[in-house]
Amino acid sequence: xxxxxxxxxxxxxxxxxxxxxxxxxKEMEQVAVRGxxxxxxxxxxxxxxxxxxxxTRFSFESAMxxxxxxxxxxxxxSQFSSTIKGETLEDTIRIIAGYSDLIVMxxxxxxxxxxxxxxSGVPVINAGDGSGEHPTQALLDLYTIQKEFxxxxxxxxxxxxxxxxxxxxxxxxxxxxxxxxxxxxxVSPDNVRIPTxxxxxxxxxxxxxxxxxxxxxxxxxxxxxxxxxxxxxxFPSLEEYSKAEGKFIIDRKLVDAMKRNALILxxxxxxxxxxxxxxxxPRAAYFRQAQNGLYxxxxxxxxxxxxERQGGEG
Amino acid sequence: xxxxxxxxxxxxxxxxxxxxxxxxxKEMEQVAVRGxxxxxxxxxxxxxxxxxxxxTRFSFESAMxxxxxxxxxxxxxSQFSSTIKGETLEDTIRIIAGYSDLIVMxxxxxxxxxxxxxxSGVPVINAGDGSGEHPTQALLDLYTIQKEFxxxxxxxxxxxxxxxxxxxxxxxxxxxxxxxxxxxxxVSPDNVRIPTxxxxxxxxxxxxxxxxxxxxxxxxxxxxxxxxxxxxxxFPSLEEYSKAEGKFIIDRKLVDAMKRNALILxxxxxxxxxxxxxxxxPRAAYFRQAQNGLYxxxxxxxxxxxxERQGGEG
Amino acid sequence: xxxxxxxxxxxxxxxxxxxxxxxxxKEMEQVAVRGxxxxxxxxxxxxxxxxxxxxTRFSFESAMxxxxxxxxxxxxxSQFSSTIKGETLEDTIRIIAGYSDLIVMxxxxxxxxxxxxxxSGVPVINAGDGSGEHPTQALLDLYTIQKEFxxxxxxxxxxxxxxxxxxxxxxxxxxxxxxxxxxxxxVSPDNVRIPTxxxxxxxxxxxxxxxxxxxxxxxxxxxxxxxxxxxxxxFPSLEEYSKAEGKFIIDRKLVDAMKRNALILxxxxxxxxxxxxxxxxPRAAYFRQAQNGLYxxxxxxxxxxxxERQGGEG
Numbered sequence: 001x002x003x004x005x006x007x008x009x010x011x012x013x014x015x016x017x018x019x020x021x022x023x024x025x026k027e028m029e030q031v032a033v034r035g036x037x038x039x040x041x042x043x044x045x046x047x048x049x050x051x052x053x054x055x056t057r058f059s060f061e062s063a064m065x066x067x068x069x070x071x072x073x074x075x076x077x078s079q080f081s082s083t084i085k086g087e088t089l090e091d092t093i094r095i096i097a098g099y100s101d102l103i104v105m106x107x108x109x110x111x112x113x114x115x116x117x118x119x120s121g122v123p124v125i126n127a128g129d130g131s132g133e134h135p136t137q138a139l140l141d142l143y144t145i146q147k148e149f150x151x152x153x154x155x156x157x158x159x160x161x162x163x164x165x166x167x168x169x170x171x172x173x174x175x176x177x178x179x180x181x182x183x184x185x186x187v188s189p190d191n192v193r194i195p196t197x198x199x200x201x202x203x204x205x206x207x208x209x210x211x212x213x214x215x216x217x218x219x220x221x222x223x224x225x226x227x228x229x230x231x232x233x234x235f236p237s238l239e240e241y242s243k244a245e246g247k248f249i250i251d252r253k254l255v256d257a258m259k260r261n262a263l264i265l266x267x268x269x270x271x272x273x274x275x276x277x278x279x280x281x282p283r284a285a286y287f288r289q290a291q292n293g294l295y296x297x298x299x300x301x302x303x304x305x306x307x308e309r310q311g312g313e314g
Numbered sequence: 315x316x317x318x319x320x321x322x323x324x325x326x327x328x329x330x331x332x333x334x335x336x337x338x339x340k341e342m343e344q345v346a347v348r349g350x351x352x353x354x355x356x357x358x359x360x361x362x363x364x365x366x367x368x369x370t371r372f373s374f375e376s377a378m379x380x381x382x383x384x385x386x387x388x389x390x391x392s393q394f395s396s397t398i399k400g401e402t403l404e405d406t407i408r409i410i411a412g413y414s415d416l417i418v419m420x421x422x423x424x425x426x427x428x429x430x431x432x433x434s435g436v437p438v439i440n441a442g443d444g445s446g447e448h449p450t451q452a453l454l455d456l457y458t459i460q461k462e463f464x465x466x467x468x469x470x471x472x473x474x475x476x477x478x479x480x481x482x483x484x485x486x487x488x489x490x491x492x493x494x495x496x497x498x499x500x501v502s503p504d505n506v507r508i509p510t511x512x513x514x515x516x517x518x519x520x521x522x523x524x525x526x527x528x529x530x531x532x533x534x535x536x537x538x539x540x541x542x543x544x545x546x547x548x549f550p551s552l553e554e555y556s557k558a559e560g561k562f563i564i565d566r567k568l569v570d571a572m573k574r575n576a577l578i579l580x581x582x583x584x585x586x587x588x589x590x591x592x593x594x595x596p597r598a599a600y601f602r603q604a605q606n607g608l609y610x611x612x613x614x615x616x617x618x619x620x621x622e623r624q625g626g627e628g
Numbered sequence: 629x630x631x632x633x634x635x636x637x638x639x640x641x642x643x644x645x646x647x648x649x650x651x652x653x654k655e656m657e658q659v660a661v662r663g664x665x666x667x668x669x670x671x672x673x674x675x676x677x678x679x680x681x682x683x684t685r686f687s688f689e690s691a692m693x694x695x696x697x698x699x700x701x702x703x704x705x706s707q708f709s710s711t712i713k714g715e716t717l718e719d720t721i722r723i724i725a726g727y728s729d730l731i732v733m734x735x736x737x738x739x740x741x742x743x744x745x746x747x748s749g750v751p752v753i754n755a756g757d758g759s760g761e762h763p764t765q766a767l768l769d770l771y772t773i774q775k776e777f778x779x780x781x782x783x784x785x786x787x788x789x790x791x792x793x794x795x796x797x798x799x800x801x802x803x804x805x806x807x808x809x810x811x812x813x814x815v816s817p818d819n820v821r822i823p824t825x826x827x828x829x830x831x832x833x834x835x836x837x838x839x840x841x842x843x844x845x846x847x848x849x850x851x852x853x854x855x856x857x858x859x860x861x862x863f864p865s866l867e868e869y870s871k872a873e874g875k876f877i878i879d880r881k882l883v884d885a886m887k888r889n890a891l892i893l894x895x896x897x898x899x900x901x902x903x904x905x906x907x908x909x910p911r912a913a914y915f916r917q918a919q920n921g922l923y924x925x926x927x928x929x930x931x932x933x934x935x936e937r938q939g940g941e942g
Contacts, residue, residue, distance in 0.1 A: 036356040042664040044693050046686065054388050055409060058360065061386040062413035065358050072689040074682050074703055075388055085857065086899030095683060095896065098919040099690035229399065268409065271400030291412040350670040368702050369723060372674065375700040376727035379672050389702055543713065582723065585714030605726040 005304050006117040007125040009133045010174035011201075018178060021299055022143050028298035031066065038068035043305055046100040047073035048092075049127070050107045055268065055290075056127050056137075060104045063297035069305075072100065090119045097121040102304050105129075123304035131165050137267050138171030140296040144289040145224055148263050153180040158218050160187045160248050161228035161273060163194040165235070168267045169228060170198050177205035184209040185218055189244040192230075215248050219257035225250060227266045227273050251275040258283060265289050319618050320431040321439040323447045324488035325515075332492060335613055336457050342612035345380065352382035357619055360414040361387035362406075363441070364421045369582065369604075370441050370451075374418045377611035383619075386414065404433045411435040416618050419443075437618035445479050451581050452485030454610040458603040459538060462577050467494040472532045474501045474562050475542035475587060477508040479549070482581045483542060484512050491519035498523040499532055503561050505554055506544075529562050533571035539564060541580045541587050565589040572597060579603050633932050634745040635753040637761045638802035639829075646806060649927055650771050656926035659694065666696035671933055674728040675701035676720075677755070678735045683896065683918075684755050684765075688732045691925035697933075700728065718747045725749040730932050733757075751932035759793050765895050766799030768924040772917040773852060776891055781808040786846050788815045788876050789856035789901060791822040793863070796895045797856060798826050805833035812837040813846055817875050819868055820858075843876050847885035853878060855894045855901050879903040886911060893917050 013021070031037055045064045047057050052075060061071045089107070093116045096103060105116055106127040113126030113133075128134040146152050157176070159169050163186050173194075176182045184202070186194040186209060193211060202209050212218065227250050235241040250264060255278050258264075266274055266286040278284050327335070345351055359378045361371050366389060375385045403421070407430045410417060419430055420441040427440030427447075442448040460466050471490070473483050477500050487508075490496045498516070500508040500523060507525060516523050526532065541564050549555040564578060569592050572578075580588055580600040592598050641649070659665055673692045675685050680703060689699045717735070721744045724731060731748060733741055734755040741754030741761075756762040774780050785804070787797050791814050801822075804810045812830070814822040814837060821839060830837050840846065855878050863869040878892060883906050886892075894902055894914040906912050 038355065041666065042694075042696075044690055055406075058386050058388075058410060058413050062358055065384045065386065066356075068356075070693045071386070072686050072693065072699070074686075085859075085897045087897030088904075091897060092683075094915055095918045096686060098915075099686050099922060231399075269399045269401035269405060276402075287408050287412075290409045294413060352669065369720075372700050372702075372724060372727050376672055379698045379700065380670075382670075385700070545713075583713045583715030583719060590716075601722050601726075604723045608727060 004117075004120070004123050006113075006120075006123050007135055007300055007304070008113050008117055009126065010135045010138050010171040012135075013139075013175060013178070015178040018139075018142070018175070021139065021296070021303070022146055024299035024302060025143055025292070025295040026147075028066075028295040028302070032294060032298065036066035036068065039302075040064075040067050040069040040305055043069045043102070044100040045069055045071050045102045045104060045301070046096050047071060047075075047127075048096065048103060048105045049073070049075055050105070050112075051128070053106050053128065056106065057104075059290075059293045060125075060127065060297050060301075063294055063301055066294070066298055067301060069301070089115055093120050093124075102301065125300060125304065128167065131167055133171045134167045134267075135171050136293075136297060136300060137168045138175050139300070140289065140293040141168065141172050141226065141265060141267065142175050143296050144265060144285060144292050145263065147292065148285060148288075149223070152176070152182070154182070155179070155224060156183040156185070156222050157224040157226055158185040158187055158215070158222040159194075159226045159228070160215060160250075162192045162230045162244060163188040163228075164192040165231050166192075166228045169194070169226070172226065173198050173202060173207075177202060177207050182207055185222060186211045187213065187215050187218065187248060189213065189247050191240055192244050215250075216254065216257070219254055220259065222262065223259065224263045224265060225258070227264065227270070229267075229269065229271055229273060249273055249275065250278060252277050255281055255283060318431075318434070318437050320427075320434075320437050321449055321614055321618070322427050322431055323440065324449045324452050324485040326449075327453075327489060327492070329492040332453075332456070332489070335453065335610070335617070336460055338613035338616060339457055339606070339609040340461075342380075342609040342616070346608060346612065350380035350382065353616075354378075354381050354383035354619055357383045357416070358414040359383055359385050359416045359418060359615070360410050361385060361389075361441075362410060362417060362419045363387070363389055364419070364426075365442070367420050367442065370420065371418075373604075373607045374439075374441065374611050374615075377608055377615055380608070380612055381615060383615070403429055407434050407438075416615065439614060439618065442481065445481055447485045448481045448581075449485050450607070450611060450614060451482045452489050453614070454603065454607040455482065455486050455540065455579060455581065456489050457610050458579060458599060458606050459577065461606065462599060462602075463537070463575075466490070466496070468496070469493070469538060470497040470499070470536050471538040471540055472499040472501055472529070472536040473508075473540045473542070474529060474564075476506040476544045477502040477542075478506040479545050480506075480542040483508070483540070486540065487512050487516060487521075491516060491521050496521055499536060500525045501527065501529050501532065501562060503527065503557065505557055530568065530571070533568055534573065536576065537573065538577045538579060539572070541578065541584070543581075543583065543585055543587060563587055563589060564592060566591050569595055569597060632745075632748070632751050634741075634748075634751050635763055635928055635932070636741050636745055637754065638763045638766050638799040640763075641767075641803060641806065643806040646767075646770070646803070649767065649924070649931070650774055652927035652930060653771055653920070653923040654775075656694075656923040656930070660922060660926065664694035664696065667930075668692075668695050668697035668933055671697045671730070672728040673697055673699050673730045673732060673929070674724050675699060675703075675755075676724065676731060676733045677701070677703055678733070678740075679756070681734050681756065684734065685732075687918075687921045688753075688755065688925050688929075691922055691929055694922070694926055695929060697929070717743055721748050721752075730929065753928060753932065756795065759795055761799045762795045762895075763799050764921075764925060764928060765796045766803050767928070768917065768921040769796065769800050769854065769893060769895065770803050771924050772893060772913060772920050773891065775920065776913060776916075777851070777889075780804070780810070782810070783807070783852060784811040784813070784850050785852040785854055786813040786815055786843070786850040787822075787854045787856070788843060788878075790820040790858045791816040791856075792820040793859050794820075794856045797822070797854070800854065801826050801830060801835075805830060805835050810835055813850060814839045815841065815843050815846065815876060817841065817871065819871055843878075844882065844885070847882055848887065850890065851887065852891045852893060853886070855892065855898070857895075857897065857899055857901060877901055877903060878906060880905050883909055883911060
C-alpha cells in the first residue's frame with residue numbers, strides 16, 4: 001500500500017509538488033475546454049459521501065468524466081446502508097477498494113480519510129473529513145491565487161469568518177507555508193478564532209500572521225480576501241452560532257475600499273457573507289475559483305491513476 | 315447566453331419547431347432500437363432534481379446514455395446540500411454549469427427553470443417546476459398523439475382530473491394551440507378546475523374548449539382521453555384532496571363506450587385513476603406514451619447539444 | 629418474455645448451469661484484473677434499490693462498468709418517488725424496462741423480483757427481496773468455496789446466526805443441494821432457527837443436515853463456517869433481537885480450534901460476529917469472498933445481456 005498516492009491533507013505537499021500539480025491543472029484546463037479526453041475508459045472512481053456535498057461530488061465526478069473515466073457513487077451519506085448496520089469504515093473501504101480504482105471520500109470524522117488510506121488497496125482522496133481538512137479545496141484556492149496573480153510569494157491574505165470550524169482555512173494555511181513572504185490576517189469573531197495548532201504550525205514554518213476582528217481596517221492593504229461561511233452545522237449550540245453570524249460581510253462599500261487588483265475568494269456555498277451586488281466586480285473571483293476546482297481535481301485524479309509514486313501524507 | 319437553446323416552457327414552441335422535433339424524435343426511435351450511438355462521448359449532462367422524480371430522471375439519463383453521453387446527478391432533492399446551507403439557486407446553477415454541458419432540472423418553485431437559464435452558461439431543460447410547467451412531458455404527450463393518429467389537427471381531447479395543479483395539462487394545452495381545429499374538454503372536480511390563465515391563453519389563440527364534470531357524456535365523442543393523477547402533495551389540505559379523489563376513473567365500462575380508435579393517455583404514475591383491467595386494450599396507450607418520452611428527450615438533448623440556435627422562451 | 633434470462637432465485641440453477649457460471653466468473657476475474665473491457669458500450673443497466681444496500685449496488689455497478697456498460701440508478705429506496713405516489717411495482721417495471729437493457733432490483737417484499745420479471749421486457753436480476761432470496765450472494769458464496777477448495781462435493785458447512793431472516797442462508801442451502809455428499813450444520817439461537825420449508829427442500833433433495841446451538845462443538849469438524857449478521861431490522865421486536873444477538877461469535881479462540889484449511893465466510897457487513905483479530909488469518913476468506921462478488925455479477929450480467937436463453941425460475 002505504501003506505494004499508492006493518496007491525497008489526505010495539505011501538509012503532504014511541498015513546493016515542488018505544488019508547482020507540478022498546478023502545471024498539470026493548467027494542462028487539464030486545456031483538456032476540459034476542448035471537451036475532455038478518453039484517457040481512462042476502463043477506470044472506476046467511487047465517490048463515498050458519508051456527508052452530503054453535492055458541489056464537491058459533482059466537481060470530482062465531472063473531473064473523472066472529463067478524463068473519460070467512470071463513476072459509481074453514493075450521495076446519501078447518512079443512509080450508507082452498511083454503516084447503519086454497524087460496519088466499520090475499514091471494512092467498507094476494504095470492499096469498495098475491490099470494486100474501484102480510486103476512492104473519493106467525504107466523512108464526518110477527523111482522520112477518517114487517513115484511516116481509509118491505511119486499509120485501501122487503491123488511492124484515497126480526502127474530500128473533507130469533519131472539521132479536519134479539505135485539501136482539494138485548499139489546493140484549488142491556492143491555484144486560483146497563482147493563476148490570478150501569476151505567483152503566490154509575497155501575498156497578503158485575509159481569512160475571514162469561522163476560523164475554528166472552517167477546515168478549508170486550516171488546509172489553506174498549511175499550503176501557504178510553502179511560499180515566501182506570505183502574510184496571513186485571520187479575521188474572525190472571538191468565539192471562532194483560528195485554532196492554536198494552526199498558529200503553531202505557521203510559527204514553526206516562520207509564516208507571518210496576525211489575528212484581528214476588524215475587517216475594514218484591512219480593506220486597503222490585503223491582496224486576497226478569503227471569505228468563508230459561518231457553518232451553522234459545525235457550532236455546538238445555536239447561541240454560539242448567533243453570536244458569530246453575519247458580522248463580517250463583504251459588501252459594495254468594503255470592495256470599493258479594496259486595492260484595484262485585489263481578489264475576493266470564497267469556497268462556497270455562500271449564505272450572505274458576500275453581497276450579490278459585488279458579483280459583477282472583476283475582483284469577485286469566487287465563480288472562477290469554483291471552475292478551477294474542476295482542473296485541480298482532474299490533475300489530482302491524473303496523479304492518483306497515472307502512477308505518481310511519492311507516498312501519501314502518513 | 316442568449317444564443318443558448320433552453321427548454322423552459324411549452325409556449326416557446328411553434329408549429330415548425332414541433333414538426334422538426336417530432337421528426338427528430340422519430341429518428342431517435344430508430345437510434346434507440348438499434349441500441350444507441352456514441353454521438354456525445356465527452357458530453358456531461360447534470361440532472362438536478364430538487365424534487366424527486368425517478369421516472370423522469372431515468373428517462374432523461376437513459377436518453378443521454380443512448381446518445382453516448384455521460385451523466386452526473388442528484389436524486390435527492392430535499393437533501394441538496396448547498397441549498398440546505400442557504401445557497402441561492404442562481405449560485406448553484408452558475409457552478410454546476412461549469413461542470414457540465416447541459417442541465418436538466420426539476421424544482422419545487424414556479425419559474426425556477428427560467429431563473430436558472432438566466433445565469434447558466436449551458437442549456438437548461440425544465441423537467442418540471444412546481445405547479446408551473448413540465449414541457450418535456452407535454453411534448454411527449456403530443457408526440458404520442460401525432461404518432462398514433464398520424465396528425466394532431468382536428469383532434470378532440472378530454473383532459474381529466476386535477477386540472478389546477480396538474481402542470482402537464484397546462485403545458486399540453488399551450489402546445490395544442492399550435493394546431494388547427496383542436497377541441498379541448500376539461501373534465502374535473504369543481505375544486506380543481508383549469509385555471510383562468512390557461513383558458514385566457516386558449517381564447518387568445520382561438521382554441522375551442524369547454525368545461526365539464528361529466529366524463530361519461532364524453533366517452534363516445536372524444537378522440538383522446540388524457541387522464542391525470544389527483545396529486546395529493548399539491549393540495550393545500552387533506553380535506554380539499556378527499557373531495558377530489560377518485561371521482562373520474564377510466565374503467566372497462568367507460569372504455570367500452572369509447573370510439574374504436576380512441577386513445578387513453580396518462581403522464582403516469584397512476585394511482586387507480588385508470589383501472590388495470592383496461593391495460594390490455596389497444597386504446598390504452600400510456601405505456602407506449604412513456605416509451606415515447608425516451609425518444610422526445612433524446613431529440614431535445616440533441617437540439618441542446620447539437621447547436622440548435624433559436625433562443626429560449628424568455 | 630419467456631425467452632428472457634432472469635436471475636430470480638437459487639432454485640433455478642442446476643449443476644450444469646452452476647459449472648458454466650463459475651467458468652465464466654473465472655474468465656471475468658481475468659477481464660477485471662486486466663482492467664475491464666468495452667463489451668457493452670451501449671447497454672444500460674438500471675439499479676432499482678427500494679431498500680438501500682450500498683455494497684451490493686456498488687458491486688453490480690462496478691461489474692457493469694468493468695464490462696464497458698452504462699448504469700442508471702436509484703440508491704434511495706424509501707424515496708422512490710412514483711411508489712410514494714401510489715404506483716404499483718408492475719407499472720414501475722414496465723416503464724423502467726423501456727429505458728434500460730437490464731434491471732437489477734432490491735425490494736422489501738418477498739416475491740417482488742418474480743412479479744417484476746413477469747411484466748419486464750428486459751432481464752431482471754434479484755438483488756434481494758425482503759426475507760425471501762438473495763441468489764447472487766449465494767452464488768458468490770458458493771463460487772468462493774469452489775475456488776478455495778477446488779470443488780464443493782463432500783463439503784461440511786456450518787451456517788451460523790440468524791437462520792430465520794437470513795435470506796442468503798436459504799439461497800445458499802438451495803444451491804448446495806446440487807452437490808454430492810454435502811453436510812449442513814445449522815447453528816442458531818432458538819428463536820431464529822432455519823425455517824421448515826428450507827429443511828423440507830433439503831430432505832427432498834437428500835441433503836444431510838442437522839440443527840445445533842453449539843458452535844464450539846463443530847469447530848474441529850466443519851470445513852466452512854458461514855457466519856451471518858443478526859439483522860436487527862428483520863426482527864419483529866427489540867426483545868426478540870436481544871435474545872439472539874451476540875451469542876455465536878467467531879473469535880481467535882474458536883479459529884484456533886478449526887482445521888488448518890477451514891474457511892470462514894460472511895456475506896458482510898459484519899457487526900461484531902467475527903472478531904477483527906481474526907482478519908489476518910488465512911482462513912478468514914470474507915474479503916476475498918466480497919471480491920468474488922464482482923466476478924460472479926459480471927458473469928451474470930454477461931448471461932443476461934449476452935443472449936443466454938434458458939428461461940427463468942418460474
